[in-house]
Amino acid sequence: MASAGRRARASVRGYRKRAVSASGLDRVGTAWQGLPERVRSLAPVVIVIALAVTYPFYVESLPTNIPVILTFPPLHDAVTILVFVMMAVGLNIVVGYAGLLDLGYVAFYAIGAYTCGWLASGQFQQVHFHFGSVGIASNSGGIHISVWLVLLIAGIVTAVGGILIGLPTLRLRGDYLAIVTLGFGEIIPQFVRNADNLHGFDLTHGTFGISPIDPPGFGHTLNSAIGLPVRYDESFPPTPDRLFFWTVLGLLLLTVFCSMRLRDSRLGRAWIAIREDETAAGAMGIPLMRTKTWAYAGGAFFGGIAGAYIATFNSGAFPTQFDFNISVFLLCMVILGGMGSLWGVVVAGTILAWLNFDGLGNIGSWINTNVLPSSHQIDVPKYSFGIYGVIIVLMMMFRPTGLIPESRRKREIEEGTRGTLDEPLYDMRAGNEAGAGERGTSGRIPRG
Amino acid sequence: MSEAAPEMNDDLLVAAQIRKEFGGLLAVNDLDFTIPQRSIVSLIGPNGAGKTTFFNMLTGLYKPTAGVVIFDGQDVTAKPPHAITKAGIGRTFQNIRLFPQMTALENVLVGMHSRLKGGILGSILGTPRVRREEREAEEKARELLRFSGLRGVDDELAESLSYGDQRRLEVARALATEPKLLLLDEPTAGMNPQETVAFLNFVAKLREEQPISILLIEHDMKVVMGASERVTVLDYGEKIAEGTPREIQHDERVIEAYLGKAATS
Numbered sequence: 185m186a187s188a189g190r191r192a193r194a195s196v197r198g199y200r201k202r203a204v205s206a207s208g209l210d211r212v213g214t215a216w217q218g219l220p221e222r223v224r225s226l227a228p229v230v231i232v233i234a235l236a237v238t239y240p241f242y243v244e245s246l247p248t249n250i251p252v253i254l255t256f257p258p259l260h261d262a263v264t265i266l267v268f269v270m271m272a273v274g275l276n277i278v279v280g281y282a283g284l285l286d287l288g289y290v291a292f293y294a295i296g297a298y299t300c301g302w303l304a305s306g307q308f309q310q311v312h313f314h315f316g317s318v319g320i321a322s323n324s325g326g327i328h329i330s331v332w333l334v335l336l337i338a339g340i341v342t343a344v345g346g347i348l349i350g351l352p353t354l355r356l357r358g359d360y361l362a363i364v365t366l367g368f369g370e371i372i373p374q375f376v377r378n379a380d381n382l383h384g385f386d387l388t389h390g391t392f393g394i395s396p397i398d399p400p401g402f403g404h405t406l407n408s409a410i411g412l413p414v415r416y417d418e419s420f421p422p423t424p425d426r427l428f429f430w431t432v433l434g435l436l437l438l439t440v441f442c443s444m445r446l447r448d449s450r451l452g453r454a455w456i457a458i459r460e461d462e463t464a465a466g467a468m469g470i471p472l473m474r475t476k477t478w479a480y481a482g483g484a485f486f487g488g489i490a491g492a493y494i495a496t497f498n499s500g501a502f503p504t505q506f507d508f509n510i511s512v513f514l515l516c517m518v519i520l521g522g523m524g525s526l527w528g529v530v531v532a533g534t535i536l537a538w539l540n541f542d543g544l545g546n547i548g549s550w551i552n553t554n555v556l557p558s559s560h561q562i563d564v565p566k567y568s569f570g571i572y573g574v575i576i577v578l579m580m581m582f583r584p585t586g587l588i589p590e591s592r593r594k595r596e597i598e599e600g601t602r603g604t605l606d607e608p609l610y611d612m613r614a615g616n617e618a619g620a621g622e623r624g625t626s627g628r629i630p631r632g
Numbered sequence: 633m634s635e636a637a638p639e640m641n642d643d644l645l646v647a648a649q650i651r652k653e654f655g656g657l658l659a660v661n662d663l664d665f666t667i668p669q670r671s672i673v674s675l676i677g678p679n680g681a682g683k684t685t686f687f688n689m690l691t692g693l694y695k696p697t698a699g700v701v702i703f704d705g706q707d708v709t710a711k712p713p714h715a716i717t718k719a720g721i722g723r724t725f726q727n728i729r730l731f732p733q734m735t736a737l738e739n740v741l742v743g744m745h746s747r748l749k750g751g752i753l754g755s756i757l758g759t760p761r762v763r764r765e766e767r768e769a770e771e772k773a774r775e776l777l778r779f780s781g782l783r784g785v786d787d788e789l790a791e792s793l794s795y796g797d798q799r800r801l802e803v804a805r806a807l808a809t810e811p812k813l814l815l816l817d818e819p820t821a822g823m824n825p826q827e828t829v830a831f832l833n834f835v836a837k838l839r840e841e842q843p844i845s846i847l848l849i850e851h852d853m854k855v856v857m858g859a860s861e862r863v864t865v866l867d868y869g870e871k872i873a874e875g876t877p878r879e880i881q882h883d884e885r886v887i888e889a890y891l892g893k894a895a896t897s
Contacts, residue, residue: 442756445755446756449755449762450745450755453741454742454745456738457742460734461729461731461732463693463713464729464731466713467714467717468745468806470714470746472712
């Protein structure tokens with residue numbers, strides 16, 4: 185019996201082997217193994233990027249009755265989702281790399297959005313300044329700077345804002361830093377809400393927000409030369425959304441690239457060292473304040489660009505966009521992805537942002553039609569933050585290092601906890617206030 | 633000061649009238665201490681004598697209540713730790729403080745931070761200058777690891793190294809800061825006798841091959857006797873004796889401080 189079973193299995197294996205070799209798949213496999221390590225590790229990334237770039241072309245033809253999630257996000261929502269992923273990657277520099285708990289990241293988002301509002305709209309009617317703006321009547325008042333330039337300026341302005349916020353706060357450690365950043369995250373939206381009458385000067389247009397904001401575009405010269413659109417919003421749907429989607433995808437890739445390069449640089453090492461042991465990092469020649477401020481500025485830079493981009497995408501910057509919720513939401517993405525893990529944050533950011541803008545609604549209506557009786561319908565999106573909370577708690581219980589743990593944390597798990605839990609021979613983190621105090625060890629001459 | 637000036641030129645480090653009070657507690661009382669160029673000196677004393685407090689003032693973790701520290705001709709009193717490291721004082725910690733989740737190699741590279749220049753833009757753009765600097769730094773770091781007796785553990789996490797190797801890595805990391813003065817805070821604490829002997833041999837080798845001075849803080853008299861040229865003894869924050877190891881071994885006040893009054897009578 186047993187041997188017959190073995191023979192049968194062996195013959196199935198043999199058959200499979202022959203089938204595979206007949207189809208040439210094994211040759212593909214061999215070729216794949218023969219490729220350089222670099223190519224093999226890059227391939228998934230290239231495939232994902234290719235799928236993303238072509239997304240506008242096939243999103244319309246994707247099925248709309250997928251169980252549970254119903255649809256993939258329509259292009260308009262995909263833009264917002266990617267803006268949030270971009271911010272999560274920026275926040276990951278501060279929280280993940282440098283280990284600085286920032287509960288007020290929304291402040292950077294707001295500064296970026298309002299910088300875009302000031303520099304590319306008719307907000308300041310009393311001045312008349314045009315620079316590289318496209319498709320704007322030349323007699324219209326206000327400041328109209330090319331949106332491309334404004335994105336860069338918004339990043340720089342926000343980075344400077346990050347440094348200014350950082351200078352007084354980064355001397356604090358841990359919980360105290362979190363509380364102060366929380367404060368700044370509340371102050372900035374309150375400020376923009378109320379800064380419509382600064383001694384008669386309307387800076388932010390109060391609760392109405394700044395609207396409309398100029399769209400990006402390529403201008404008449406490029407339009408007549410190679411057919412690029414004058415303004416993103418001048419063509420017919422779905423073209424504007426496609427253009428906005430490709431642009432934000434480009435910005436996100438740029439953010440990921442910069443974040444990766446920074447992580448592997450001298451500065452990135454210094455950030456991780458500070459996260460691991462601040463006192464030791466200082467003693468090894470790392471200027472703590474300056475290095476932490478760079479992390480803040482780096483995170484703020486990308487937050488600012490994201491804010492400016494969402495402002496031009498929505499053609500407006502409104503105070504209600506900048507709730508404390510956003511800071512928490514972004515922090516959830518970083519925690520869910522695995523603090524410091526770039527790819528984890530990208531994946532978790534995409535999932536959470538999708539849940540927020542589309543997913544929960546879709547899942548809710550699927551549950552209502554397929555699971556619940558019509559007399560007991562529920563409004564799933566209403567419980568969004570409760571659901572995120574549950575996700576975070578479950579993650580902390582079952583996978584505390586995140587979806588895709590940062591490699592150094594993953595190594596720790598794979599290698600077990602040897603030498604740290606079972607054998608309290610020594611304690612790498614032990615120490616008193618400055619961490620270099622004395623500690624009794626046996627085998628020494630006792631004091632008389 | 634003018635009279636002391638020529639003498640100071642021979643010394644790598646001069647600490648004058650260093651005093652540290654924690655509230656009402658006087659931890660270090662007007663201590664004068666010098667470290668000559670290219671020497672190994674030790675600071676010993678019973679637990680709580682103020683050795684580590686003094687040490688932390690030299691490296692900028694504590695600000696002295698009073699006193700001046702001159703290192704290599706410049707006043708480093710109360711400068712922040714990173715500036716002191718850059719000036720050329722490297723240190724290890726009594727309770728090992730490596731970056732546990734970084735590899736041995738990365739730990740050493742962090743030590744090189746103040747000697748590298750790679751900026752934020754250069755790193756993002758990956759300019760040839762930054763790439764070359766990183767490559768050279770990595771080569772040098774691997775060399776330092778080998779010099780410190782760490783083989784085949786370059787890519788191991790610091791926390792997974794054995795205790796002796798962690799001590800070695802701490803020294804390698806401190807050496808990566810390119811110090812003129814290396815401060816070792818109880819480097820043999822927790823080591824078994826064989827490891828201690830191996831470590832002291834390593835320190836001797838270090839002194840032969842590198843142009844640096846070493847200050848050894850110890851608590852175990854036996855360790856410093858063989859290794860150092862001059863020994864200073866602290867008790868209750870005051871210097872009670874200073875001299876060659878032989879002199880110190882027979883000093884009555886030292887024996888009293890360590891073993892109690894009864895031992896001397």
